[in-house]
Amino acid sequence: MDQQQPPLALDVRGLGKTYPNGTRAAQDIDLRVAGGEIRAIVGQNGAGKSTLMKLLYGLEQPSSGEIRVRGERVRLSTPQDAIALGIGMVHQNLMLVPSFTIAENVVLGVEPGPAARVDRAAAAERTAALAEDAGLSVDPYARAESVSVGMRQRAEILKALHRGARILILDEPTAVLTPQETSDLFEAVRRLRDGGMTVLFISHKLKEVREISDHVTIMRAGRVTGTVRTEESTPAQLATMMVGRELSLDVSRPPARPGAPVLRVRSLHSGPEDGQPLHDVSFDVAAGEIVGLAGIEGNGQTELVEILAGLRQPTTGSVTVEDTDVTRLDAAAHRAAGIAHVPEDRLANGAALDQSVTDNLIVDRHDRPPLARRGRLHTRRARRLAEQLIQRYAIRVPHPAVPVGALSGGNLQKVIVARELSAGPRVLLAAQLTRGVDIGAMHFMYERLIEARDAGAAVFLVSADLGELLALSDRLLVIKDGRLTARFDDPADLTEERAGLYMLGVEHHPAGRIAHGLTPAGTP
Incomplete structure (x- = not known):
């Protein structure tokens, strides 16, 4: 008699998300992930990766389709629903309370001890035990604001484990880590996988995707375009599937x-x-x-x-x-x-998000020739320059008058780079x-x-x-x-x-x- 296969850890069928303004962020997504697997999700900016993760963590609700967790169809109205079903997420922008200790952050919301106070000794003991089991080294007593980015990230993972996560979403987890910290993280993630954890690993770094994942799912234009076994793929093949054309990975x-x-x-x-x-x-x-x-x-x-x-x-x-x-x-x-400056925080320091693409492209030269004469801006010249820069820097925008805040992260960065370099x-x-x-x-x-x-x-x-x-x-x-x-x-x-x-x-x-x-x- 054939043994019955265990249900998939995650089974997504026909998932779609259309916003009230008509924007389709996800279309007919099918995704099936087994328990004890590290699944990488890759794609260009705007491919739908972030939308999919939000749907799986209850931050957004789908317009169509269904999500099954361990064989059961579920409704994820809030992150609390996801957490209750064993889904945890570590965001790219870490969300620890800086003045709390690592242990206090790990147990935050589900603290040991009486409701009126936190049993700090029990919190530290619980954090240390979780850290040892998972291979995630932390100092339970250190304040989050005083430790390395790597330790803060490990604390976020421990926080998810403390809440009973069996499916763990890691969003760009190596973006600010050193090679040694990345290596330590990968060792811990493999250990979690070997213990039955299912990991969704979102990254732009194809080298790391190929190092850590068992399978890679590729997204483009809000759809899943394919899933491949990692060991049977090459970086060039993955890049081509992501962008829809051949792409050289060499830097000349x-x-x-x-x-x-x-x-x-x-x-x-x-x-x-x-x-x-x-x-x-x-x-x-x-x-x-x-x-x-x-x-x-x-x-x-x-x-x-x-x-x-x-x-x-x-x-x-x-x-x-x-x-x-x-x-x-x-x-x-x-x-x-x-001196031209492309700032590290493009949202806070690089652009006026409520102003148009044109305004952001000319903001440093709007008051002098050839765009202005006697302090008066020539709008046609400004529009012409913006169109030239949009074409030169391959900025994907329907119209130069669109607010720059409506662009994807990659296209917003292109606007900033175009402005700074064209000077x-x-x-x-x-x-x-x-x-x-x-x-x-x-x-x-x-x-x-x-x-x-x-x-x-x-x-x-x-x-x-x-x-x-x-x-x-x-x-x-x-x-x-x-x-x-x-x-x-x-x-x-x-x-x-x-x-x-x-x-x-x-x-x-x-x-x-x-x-x-x-x-x-x-x-x-």
Whole structure:
């Protein structure tokens, strides 16, 4: 007699989501995932991945179709319904309470002890036991605001496990992790899978998708276009299925031909008032080169870039662009000196979301020729320039008058990059250029960055993606606790694993070899 197969952990049939304005975010999605499987979900921005995850976690309700969990048809009206059915989700933007300890965050909402108070000892004991079982190392007593991004993420997973999750959704879980932290995470995820956990792994990083998943489901234009066994696929095949055409994954980067230093940073210090202090930061970026900055988030990258962009001022030290000292000047004066800035938070600092695509593309030049005369804007010229940039940067938008906030993340990023690069900057500050951007838009951004370099711009690239930094940087700096701790003048042979050791502070270069290595001078 044949043994009956156990029901699928997750069985989605004909799932669709149409919003009141007529937008179809998901159409006829079929997805079947077995228990004890790691299933990767990949696709371009706007492919429907986020909508599907929201439907599975009760953040959105479907317009059609059904969801079955372990064979039972379910209705997920709220995240609480999902949690009650054993579905947990770790969002890309972690949701811990900063002032609480790791243990307090893990048990939040289902705390041990009397209702009137939290039994902190029991919470710490429960967290430690969960961490040991899952292979997720945490300090139960440490405050969330004081630990690494990796530990905060592990705490989010433990929080889901504490609530009884048997299906775990991980949304871009490695976006800000070092290679070592990613490796530790993957080991823990495999351990959970081997214990019967079903994991949905959403990512743009095909290398990691192929390393961690058992199967890959590809989405495009709100539909599932296929599912393949991971071991039988190649990155090129997955990329082609995602974008609907052949796509090269190689980054073509001719050798740099750096000129004279354009951006000079000397002995920069900043205080701890509103972020990670900087300590004696000095470096140069020459015309025609890309200098990358690697580091775990929260080690001073944000503060450094904002000083260079004129959004905050240092305590001591200097920043010059060619012969102009911009140290104490405001952001407008920095732009006038030739500094362009692609900020890491495009929603807060990169765009006026309620204004049109045209307005966002011309906001830095609307008051001067050729777009304006005697302070009056020529709307036709502005519209013509916007149309040219939309075409040049392949921005998917139905009309230049559409509010930029209505665009997908990748297209919004293209608007910002188009504005900044079309200004012909002397210095380009590019922070987290491709965060949350799909693989097609990612390689488009890489090409534009290399074009800017080859046109003579001095490019300072900050990224949480080590693979991206190693692929694009002509020279590489590493920052830890607000200090530059390593310099690689030829990172061609540098591995992600070795760079990660410097990011963690396990290895570092002598201070003199950083401070005096301001311009290219051979491999350290």
